[in-house]
Amino acid sequence: MAVPPQAVWDVLADPAGYGYWVVGSKVIRDAEPGWPAPGSKFHHTIGVGPLTVSDHTVALEADPPRLLRLRAKGRPAGTATVTLELQPRDSGTLVRMTENPDGVYSPLALNPVVHVTTKLRNAESLMRLEELALR
Numbered sequence: 001m002a003v004p005p006q007a008v009w010d011v012l013a014d015p016a017g018y019g020y021w022v023v024g025s026k027v028i029r030d031a032e033p034g035w036p037a038p039g040s041k042f043h044h045t046i047g048v049g050p051l052t053v054s055d056h057t058v059a060l061e062a063d064p065p066r067l068l069r070l071r072a073k074g075r076p077a078g079t080a081t082v083t084l085e086l087q088p089r090d091s092g093t094l095v096r097m098t099e100n101p102d103g104v105y106s107p108l109a110l111n112p113v114v115h116v117t118t119k120l121r122n123a124e125s126l127m128r129l130e131e132l133a134l135r
Helices: 005-012 015-021 103-110 112-134
Strands: 025-031 041-048 051-063 067-074 078-089 092-101
Touching: 005 078, 005 092, 005 112, 015 025, 015 041, 015 112, 092 103, 092 112
Parallel strands: none
Antiparallel strands: 025 041, 041 051, 051 067, 067 078, 078 092
């Protein structure tokens, strides 16, 4: 991304932005003060069309502006651990995003269709994250 790590972190630290940059997220309903401090949450609605699920995402680890690890929940559809690593590169930031189904959903990580779909969705999410960071 053609912005410094702090610009990307500023977007990650604003829970309202997740409704735009996370593909599949419809709206952020509420956020706890202190987001993204470990243990803090924001409450979201995810889905496609009229099929929606309301749940929350909790911050597991935060090391600004280098690392944010989350547990995203969209039960009963699934839960996942999402890690965003930010590394300075040239005059911008290399952002690595990994997402792994966890808990009872961890076997989904072995499904090639889930793997490809997640990779494509996260690529679009990262483009949207960059768009917000450039503002």
